[in-house]
Amino acid sequence: MPRAPRPGAALAALAAAQFTVMLATSVVNVALPEIRAGVGLSDTGTTWVVNAYGLAFGALLLAGGRAADLLGRRPVLVAGLGLFVAGSVAAGLATGPGLLIAARATQGLAAAAVAPAALALAMSQYPSHAGRGKALGVWGAVSGAGGAGGVLLGGLLTQAGGWPWIFHSVALGAILVLVAVLILVPDAARPEPGRFDLLGTVTVTLALTCLVWGLTSARGTGWADARVLGALGAAALLLVAFAVIERRRPYALIPPGLLATGRVAAGNLLMALLGSVWIALFFFLPLYQQQVLGSGPLATGLGQLPLACANMLGAALAPRISRRLGVPATVTGALLTEAAGLLWLGRISAHGSYAADLLGPSLLVGLGLSVAFVQLTALAVDGVPRQDAGLAGGLVNTTRQVGGAIGLAALATLAGSVTAHAHQPAPEALTSGYRTAFLVSAAVLAATALLALLLTRRTWPARPVEAPGPAEPWQDRASDRTSVV
Known part of the structure; x- marks a missing residue:
């Protein structure tokens, strides 16, 4: 009889899948000028090379999570990885804007x-x-490192072999992850009973699509554009309709009890605020390095290494810090640490250098981001019933992704406005816009830290304690108020 894979090996394969997903979010950032020239993209088309992935990813996460619960998590994971390989190969072979953007949307799906x-x-x-605390530490490390690693890999491959190799390498990595999942991840329990809430899924997917499309389009057309306002208005109406539908559905996409515990609701709210800064960070840093400091793709990518290393270190230390300080202090301290790094980035200079302007704040940002991500993911999935585990994972990813779309749209618009009205030479004007974006990001995280202190003190004990006995994963018990870390 074959020996069952160990949990550590299964976790490594699953973490690699998460790393691949996060990598694809930022891997194109450094290569956008080369991609634009290679397939003849317009300004709008260049933006949608990034947005198509994020739009499909953010809008369909809830549907993906519910599908995993009802159809089986391993089959859905395997099918998703297979589709990811196909989308990546198609992106690398694209010779025109339409095919490339469609391939990126397929990757997001x-x-x-x-x-x-x-x-x-x-x-x-x-x-x-x-x-679970150790597992979430690994999850936080690979999630944060995926964003920084995407910039690094994009820079290396663009300079060495050209932009198509960005997508070919992602496809190869996804194939290796797929093989590892098939070998190392055991079949989970049978799919949970229930029915797919098709009406609710379609409604919320359309709502999130309109919301993310409107926010990302506003960066290029402005907030007063009729299409942007129409998309945002439609999103609001569809979200109201979704709330009404869910109250009457026996198999609701988001069960009313899922957010009943303060932990899940607090985790998702705080993750949305963290995401609003997270995605924008990996957008502005490469731009400052390339457009102001004059770094090439390779140097820009290598510049993300300290941030990635700090991120992995923080994720590894997060469980220990939480056990020593408690969840409220850990979450608040992590958010304030990241805010301090962003405040430091708010002092960047048009005539600066990587060592003077970026190295120190990158270390602070990486440490704070990773610890906060681990803790907020724990908040968002702890105490969730087994039958809703996939949905809980989809929900926390949705809030981060939608929060990121909102934050990036707002911060990019703000930075662009400051640059346009700076009346300075290009490097100084661009730097003024980036400084403003980093300072506003720091303010958002400082406010999030205060909110986190309030919310986590209400839902978690000051210091985590050991569980009173063996607990079924995802089982919510009134007597078990134990921190997962």
């Missing part, structure tokens, strides 16, 4: 299936709270 299924499977490998 696949990622919406992979992310929640992988997170639910990872948590199912560790029944104990201490084990």
Whole structure:
């Protein structure tokens, strides 16, 4: 009889799937000028090389999470990885704007299936709270490192072999992850009973699509554009309709009890605020390095290494910090640490250097981001019933992705406005816009830290304690108020 794979090996394969999803978010950032020239993209088309992935990813995450619960998490993960490979290959072979943007949307659709299924499977490998804390530390490390690693990989491959190799390498990596999942991740329990809430899924997917499309389009056309206002208005109406529909559905896409615990609701709210700064950070940093400091793709990518290393270190230390200080102090301290790094970035100079302007704040940002991500993911999935595990994973990824779309749209518009009215030479004007974006990001995180202190003190004990006995994963018990970390 073959020996069952160990949980550590399964976690490594699942974390690699999460890393691949996060990598694809930022891997194109450095290569956009080369991609634009290679396939003949317009200004709008260049923006949609990034936006198509994020739009499909953010809008379909809830559907992906519910599909994982009802159809089986491992089958959905395997299918998602297969589709991700196909989308990546198509992107690398694209010779025109339409095919490239469609391929990026396919990657986003696949990622919406992979992310929640992988997170639910990872948590199912560790029944104990201490084990889940370590698993979430790994999850935080690969999630943050994926964003920084995308910039690094994009720079290396663009300079060495050209932009198509960005997508070919992602496809190869996804194939290796798919093989690892098939070998190392055991079949989970049978799919949960229930029916797919098609009406609710279509309504919320359309709502999120309109919301993300409107926010990302506003960066290029302005907030007063009729199409942007129409999309945002439609999103609002559809979200109201979704709330009404869900109250009457026996198999609601978001069960009313899912947000009943303050932990899940607080985790998702805080994750949305963290995401509003997170995605924008990896957008502005490469731009400052290339457009102001004059760094090439390779140097820009290598410049992300300290941030990635700090991120992995913070994720590894997060469980220990939480056990020593408690969840409220850990979350608040992590957010303030990241805010301090962004405040430091708010002092960048048009005549600066990487060592003087970026190295120190990158280390602070990486440490704070990783610890906060681990803790907020724990908040958002702890105490969730087994049958809703995939949905909980989809929900926390949705809030981060939609929060990121909102934050990036707002901060990019703000930075562009400051640059346009700076009346300075190009490097100084661009730097003024980036400084403003970093300072506003720091203010958002400082406010988030205060909110986190309030919310986590209401939902978690001051210091985590050991569980009173063996607990079924995802089982919510009134007597178990134990921190997962």
